[in-house]
Amino acid sequence: MSAGSTLLNSLDLPGAPERCRVVVAMSGGVDSSVVAALLKEQGYDVIGVTMQLYDHGATEHRPGSCCAGQDIFDARQAAALLGIPHYVLDYETRFRDKVIDAFAQSYAEGETPIPCVTCNQELKFTDLFDVARDLGADCLATGHYIASRAEGAERALYRAMDPDRDQSYFLFATTRAQLQMLRFPLGEMTKPEVREHARRFGLPNADKADSQDICFVPTGRYSDIVERLAPQAAQPGEIVHIDGRVLGRHSGVMHFTIGQRRGLGLGAAGASAGEPLYVVKIDAAKARVTVGPRSALATRRVVLRDVNWIGPGEMADAGREIAVRVRSTRPPVPAILEMRDGEIVVEFVDDESGVAPGQACVFYDSAEPRARVLGGGFIRSTEAATPAVPSPRAAAG
Incomplete structure (x- = not known):
């Protein structure tokens, strides 16, 4: 083996880029499209994969969605422009079972869920890993703003260079084994730099709006989904002050989250408290919402x-x-x-x-x-x- 063959490329993989196959998770947004473009430019054997996660009928033309409708079309366009293979995989059933149902159940239990973490944990970094391996990939690259570096025989995660874009909060559940195969090329970039690269490559989604966290809520009213999937979350109950006073009633714990101030529906009862009231506790079993001062x-x-x-x-x-x-x-x-x-x-x-x-x-x-x-x-x-x-x-x- 020659000395040169042990050198690592930009993805910390041995050998020249053209000898390394990289699967890029393409959501249809500008970030993942730029990742594919940059790696293609560097000479890697790039394959784009898009996961269709939910019925895109209601979100086909809604800005800020991802992994559905227009977004799949945008991913296809970007891949075609770059001249890379692109596959769309139907994961609607898995996404509904693992993410949407869990989201509704969490609200029904009085919690405030974060479905992006569940999606990464249950689909993108599990099922997509299997696809990447089946395609013979050396690594899986995504458009997340987070950095990963070699630390001896393992890899470590670091917050992104741009603190305003850092997505480490949503990736804490990534395992050591997954980190060995994952790469995040945007961890050392700012969003303006990414968009500039997109324009340089002539990507059709260079100025596309960023996706929102709850991508599967087409109307922005998550309570509609929660009530349909977990009707117990719509059970009426009392709104009580921390001192024990009953101030009013509500139409379901799904409408509340800890720290919420607006939309409590207390009217005069809330005003009589003499100071702003916040949700401080949610007891889903008793359908009771407790409010109190900010302190x-x-x-x-x-x-x-x-x-x-x-x-x-x-x-x-x-x-x-x-x-x-x-x-x-x-x-x-x-x-x-x-x-x-x-x-x-x-x-x-x-x-x-x-x-x-x-x-x-x-x-x-x-x-x-x-x-x-x-x-x-x-x-x-x-x-x-x-x-x-x-x-x-x-x-x-």
Whole structure:
């Protein structure tokens, strides 16, 4: 074997690009199309694959959708322009079973789900992996804004260079085995740079709007889907103040999320509280929504489920200082990760506000912009910073 044959190319694969086959997950958006174009330009053997995930009739011409209708057409156009093979795979049944049904059930249980994580976890990084292997691919590339680098014999995830585009929150469930085959060419780029590349390549979707998170909700009214798939989420119930007062009634827990302020439907009862009210707890079993002042949203710690660790070594049982994100739109904050009575618990150094069960708690090795992703889990339950104590009047009643 010659010395040159051991050199790694731009994808950290051995050998020249033309000897490496790359499957690109093409959603029809500008990001994945640019990934395919850049890799084709570098000489890789590129194949585009698009997953048709849901009935595209209602979303065919809606900006901000993905993996349906116009988006599949856009992916085909981009692949044709680049001169690469392109396949469309029908995963509607799997997507409905694994993502949409789970989304509805999560709302019915009083949670606030994040279907993008489930989609990556259950379809894109599992079923699509099988397709890539069947096609003889050396790796699978996507248009996510996140970086991956070799760390010895393994690969590690890092936040994207552009903090405004960073998608690490949605990829915490990626496993070590999956990281070995995944590549994210846009992790070191900004969105304007990506669009400029798209124009340079003459891609038809260069100025296409970004996709939205809940791609399968054509009207933007997710409650319609939840009520159809999980009718128990539409059971009427009480809206109560943290001091025990009943302020009103609601038409289903699916209409609420932790931290919500608008659309509570309390009218005069809400105004009489003397300060803005927020949803602080959802008890789906009792169809009860609890509201209170903003201070009642303060959370000290969370208990996690389905935790995935991709940091160095093993996750320690003793307290580990890390940084975490509990919403995709928030920056990482300092926290302590530890095991308590067989449960994985995260305690915030400073109280966090509006933390919702069902959302993700993603781990980083620091709060810096390009920190390493250590993994994460779904929030199973929360513990308030200062437990609410009913007023004597409410207790007496």
